[in-house]
Amino acid sequence: MTPAPSMLHLLKTRKSPKLFDLTSPGPNAAELDAMLAIASRVPDHGKLAPWRFIIFEGAGRERAGDAIAALFLKDHPDADADRVAIEQTRLTRAPVVVAVVSKAGAHVKIPEWEQTLSAAAACTLLVVAAHAHGYAATWLTEWYAYDSRARAALGLEEHERITGFVHIGTLARPQEDRPRPALADIVTRY
Template sequence: MTDALTLLKTRKSPKVFDLTSPGPTPAQLDEMLAIASRVPDHGKLAPWRFVIFEGEARGRAGEAIAAAFRADNPDADEDRVAIERMRLSHAPLVIGVVSKAGPHAKIPEWEQTLSGAAACTLLVLAAHALGYAATWLTGWQAYDARVRAALGLSENERFIGFVHVGTLARPQDDRPRPALADIVTRF
């Protein structure tokens, strides 16, 4: 149990600029996805799915993001467009976690969405357990209908987040955490 507690106590979210190769092997990626799919899921709906961005796919996705950004910002200079183009290219692996939450007779959409958020959390923890670092981000592109469509989402699907996974390029400092007295009340 100590190893599990140490894992939970030492997880950090590095900046994507500090993630480098190597990333997980195909077998490790499958293990991470299998772990992420073990989240609480009221009704066994699996109201989420995963989109893998690695290799050249990261650049193709970046082109779609850059195109939407340029359409909204026609006066943006090339350096600014390049930043948008690189959104999914810093880490060797990015996993898009997609919510398929929808109306259901018994299971509220909110519970379905939270199940997908739990999948993001387990992806981050699984990466850490395998010796990698991971960061869960959204960004404007997660909410943009044009980008969602270009990245293969249907009209009723939404990105819960993009989990960027790789090897740390440098050690990370821990950020201050909230004091329990500030976040805990008793009823």
């Protein structure tokens, strides 16, 4: 089998930058559509498409931040203005943020866990697709991904869950690679 050198290089060089090292420009509409089309090519037993995408860009990022900050302030009424500002800017730190939403549910043949893993695979392919397009991406979940009120405020149905927020932009500075586990520590043969 002959490997594809450019693809191997892409996979070997992808890394998640620090969120504060993402800046403009972000992907344009056509690039983002191409990335989402790639992200939707994940293993999907039963062709259920048990995930969907919510794009936060422009003023939508700020509106989402207002909703997140309001919920935070409701739970932490004594929080100072700086702390509330952190919550308000959660989705404005990169030019584009894509929420990958799991729609996993009961199915006669396909376990819910398998559907959830398909949504996680969509996050993975999205960060790889961003890298292939020359951007950097970081996949995060924060407290608001797990808060039912925040999920509702961001447009999710009650049964839906956020698999991750993929923040996409241009690197502001080069990133150092983090140590990776030694294969001897993570691989066994049966």
